Every structure is written in C-alpha cells, then in structure tokens.
Amino acid sequence: MRSIWYQLAFASAASFIIGGLLPLLVSIFAPIKLMAIYQSGFSIIFLALSAMIAAKAGGSNLGKAVLRICFWGTAAMLMTAAVGYLFGVRTT
Numbered sequence: 001m002r003s004i005w006y007q008l009a010f011a012s013a014a015s016f017i018i019g020g021l022l023p024l025l026v027s028i029f030a031p032i033k034l035m036a037i038y039q040s041g042f043s044i045i046f047l048a049l050s051a052m053i054a055a056k057a058g059g060s061n062l063g064k065a066v067l068r069i070c071f072w073g074t075a076a077m078l079m080t081a082a083v084g085y086l087f088g089v090r091t092t
Helices: 002-029 032-058 062-086
Strands: none
Touching: 002 032, 032 062
C-alpha cells in the first residue's frame, strides 16, 4: 500500500517540476519588454498541452478538457493581474 503513495507523490512532484520549467524557459528566452505578453500567451499554450495529455490519459473529451482548463487558467491569470493592479504592481 505504501508503494502506491510513493508513486503518486513522485508523479505529483514530477508534474510540478515540469510544469514550472516551461514558464521558466520562456522567462529565460523571451525579450524583457514583452515578458508579460509572452508569459501569458505561453501559459495558455502550456495549459492546453497539459489538458490534452490529461484528457488522453483519462479517456475524456479532448475539446472539453482544453476549453475548461484554458478558461479557468486564463480566469486565474486575470484575477491575479487584477490583484496586482490593485496593489500597484507594474510589469514594466
């Protein structure tokens, strides 16, 4: 029984590491003046890719999964930007 918990923990850790590396690579290679646009755009692309992988692995509807994940991910980014704006955080 313990073995499955270790496997689940490892899969979760690997997912977070890979999910964090993709935006990090964008940060390394994107021009600084357009960083917010690049990060937002590529984040949506990465969300779509992860939704496709999850839908394929889980046998669910691909279109619905991509739409749902991209919608809520974009909503989360907009809410985060709104909170940043309220507290005076600027990207440039």
